[in-house]
Amino acid sequence: MKVVRLLAAAAACLFAAVCAAAALDAPMTPGDFADCVQSLADQTQSSSKPLAREDFLRIAAGAKYDDRVRRALLVVKGEPTYWWDELAATTDDQRVEDGRAVLSRAAAPLQRIEAQFGVPKEIIVALYGIETNYGPAAGRIPVLDATLSLACLRPCPDPNGRCLARERAFTAVRLLRDSRVVPETFVGSWAGAFGRTQFEPDSYEQLAVDGDGDGIADIVNSEPDAWASTANHLVRRGGWIPDAPVYVEVRVPAEQQAEFMGNGETIRLADRMRKASEWAAAGWKAIGPEGAVLPLALDGDPELYPFLPVGLPGPAFLVSRNFDTIYRYNNSVRYVLEVATLANRIAGGPGIVTPWPTDDPGLSRAQIRELQAWLIAQGHTLVVADGVAGRNTRDAIEEERAKKGMPPGRRVGQRTMRELMS
Incomplete structure (x- = not known):
């Protein structure tokens, strides 16, 4: 996830040491971090699952404040980023080739997982490629340090209410308490995501499954476990619809194009969900390889809605509920299009056909x-x-x-x- 500001509710926090950290203008002192850990220990009764104060303090005693979390929170998106830059890098030929290699060498487990969950193997492999470039490298920050630092830097206004940052720290402690993770490999991003397909601790606790049959859900060392857990996430959190495409690249009828002309702003009209046959009847066409205009006809006649990353004259899509499902995995529409485009290319498709509205396309x-x-x-x-x-x-x-x-x-x-x- 990309975090650019603190929650507005931080101003109402109740613990002085935690509130002092909320300003983010300087690293937390060791004393402030220790005070924050003590304050979190006093809030364990709010944990979504049982967590004894004594267990929390015993495990959290080994944690260290990591200032990389604060620096990440301070990141300001002052420079413009362009769709054509990000897509060019994340879905380049090398990543496509590497994804196809994964499909080839792990055909059996991927086919088994696809059959069990109904999620295409290309989607699973693409997500694996976008998250960690098909490998175990998933960050270097101990997840316990990251989640506790984040909970202290994003204080919760209510010591008894629900709070994502605090709950994520509690979950990290529970995973260590229950030996569901190994401390030496329980490392990840500044936000606490870990493993081959980057699960947050709470997502891992709720959704990780055994994919290789050894009775353990190990998303760090086992590719099948990571793949099966990812498919389970897409099904249980998002309601993946088997056989429905994530997107169909389309040509908007000439008489309707004025509505979709943009100034670079993303157009996502989820309230305009209609069956593919209805869009076809309204004159919308599919775009095939090399720009061929084709009838819009999809098996199962799924419901779709318009999505235009930068408005016309850029690429236009009709997307299904599976688009929203991937969005629940990582709430970024660019991320969703990266995964879906990479999956399309891995499967032998053309990727995005319509040129981006620029004379200076992005770099691989x-x-x-x-x-x-x-x-x-x-x-x-x-x-x-x-x-x-x-x-x-x-x-x-x-x-x-x-x-x-x-x-x-x-x-x-x-x-x-x-x-x-x-």
Whole structure:
């Protein structure tokens, strides 16, 4: 998840040490963190499942405040991000090739999980690829440290009411108490997500299942466990509809296009749910490979609604309830389109066919690495050729653009990369 501000309710918190941390203007002191842990111990009666105060204190005693959580909370999205940049990197040819390799080497367990849960194996593999690039690497922060730090930095207004950050910390403690996770591998993101497909502790506690038949739900070391748990999440939390596509790329009828013209804003009309046959009767057409216009006819005649990432003239889609199901896994529409597009390409589909409304499309990870290698050669020692256009890369781009007399900016696409490096 991407967190950009504290809950407004933090101003009403009841514990002085916790309230002091809420400002986020400086790291918590060891004393403040210890006081916060004690305060959380006094709130264990509000836990969704039984958790003794003594057990909480015994396990939490080994936790440490991690300031990476605070720094992540302070991230401000001051720079624009573009759909065509993110999709170009997350669904590039290498990730498609790697996803197909996973499908090939693990055909049997993936087919078994697909048959059991009704979730296409390509969706499961795509989610695996987007979350951890098909591997166990899922972060370096101990989940106990992350969740306790987050609970202290996002204090709850009511010591007895429901509170996600506090409950997530309580869940992390329960998982360790019950030996459902191993401390050495219970590591993840600053927000507490862990494992091959990035489960939050509460999601793991409720939804993790055994996928390899050994009686243990281990989403860190077992791919089948991670895949089955992911499918179970999509079914139980989202109500996955078997055989319904996540999206269909479409052409909006000319006489209706004015309604969907945008200025870059996302159009998502979930209240306009209609059967595919009704959209077809209204003149909507499917877009096939290489832009071919095809009749809109889907098996089962699923209900669909319009979704246009940036409005027309960009790509347009009709999406099913399965779009919303993936959204419940990670509440970002960009994330959903990344997963669905990658799954489409892994399955042999064309991905998104309609061009994005830009003359400077985004870069693949290989192209970003090429750019970063060039930036390093120009003397930018903080840049790492890792295929991720992070802050240091953007700082270097800004400096090199200025040297070339290019318009101010901190990104490059395919056209501007050529101009920069020429």
